[in-house]
Amino acid sequence: MSRDAEQVNRRLLRARDTMDRHYAEPLDVASVAAVAFMSKAHFIREFRRVFGETPHRYLQRRRVERAMFLLRTTDAPIVEICFAVGFTSVGTFGRTFTEVVGSSPSRYRAAADGAIEPNSGSFIMRWGRPSTFGEAPRGPDS
Template sequence: MGRENESVNLSLLRARNHMDRRYAEPLDVQQLAALAYMTRAHFIREFKRVFGETPYRYLQRRRVERAMFLLRHGEASVTDVCMAVGFSSLGTFSRTFSEIVGGSPSAYREWAARERLVAPTSFAMRWSRPTDAAR
């Protein structure tokens, strides 16, 4: 890997780490591109090349992963979970959750309650990680 590629990758990691830390906040691509010292269009292209999905899709998946945890381990309503992970619309949250996980948030909560995995947390996290069929 050349120095230029390494520099691009580090810039993209800076932006992705920002997304990981602030997933529940409103984030815009222009702000993330600025963190990576790139134009908006170049940032989107490079992010997809390096991470395999667009920044927007990555952020959605990150939010859904967090929602899955809250639904498994909390008693908050689906609406409260939706707002806690950064979605502003329950409809968008439910649609995105269903696309990524394969079922509604309520159905996932019921499944998780029935299937309490008795395994180390690292295995349970891997088994329950969403697979995005749309990719």
Template sequence: MPVVGAAAEDANRRLLRARDAMDRAYAEPLDVPTLARIAHISEAHFICTFRAAFGETPNRYLQRRRVERAMFLLRSTDRSVTDICMDVGFSSLGTFSRVFRDVVGEPPSLYRRRGPMPLAPSCFAMAWSRPSSFGEVRGT
């Protein structure tokens, strides 16, 4: 039994290494082959085990992470939606807008119009504004 536990722990560490890379370098052009190399496992195995461990595919996790950053930039800067789209790692404004709407429930321009984030402890504001899962909209 300890061998299975050690193997599972090693697999989890590998997946966390790849997820940490996505959290740090979300704006970089990360793809499954690159992430699988970081985790030191095959691409197919990486996709299956990542989804089993975190409840979403690596691509959806990365998209959600990018949208989280865009949400902050839209409400705290006056930079254009296109600039923010490119800065968070999307290469197409259309794809960014579609994914943003899927995650947040409204397009980036409408989200921005609601104005700056209300004053609250940053830990609370971050927890409340973070999409809980891909495609699930949280209201404010």
């Protein structure tokens, strides 16, 4: 790997780490691109090349992952969880959650009720993590 490619990768990792730490805050691609010292368009291209998805999609998936955890472990209302993980619209939250997970937030919570929570880093936790959009199977209730 060339020195320039390594430097680009480091800047992209720094930007992704920023999204991971501040996922619940209002983030736009331009501000995250600034963390990587790149223009918005170049950042989107490079992020997709390195991580396999756009920065916006990554951030949405990160927010959905956190919502999944909160739905399994708390009794907080779904609307409260929506805003706690950084979504600004309940409709967008529900649509994005269903697209990533394959069920609505309320159905996910009902299905997870009483399920044993895996230990951090376990195979089950990694297996259950949504990795890309559109991979959740569509059922008859979709």
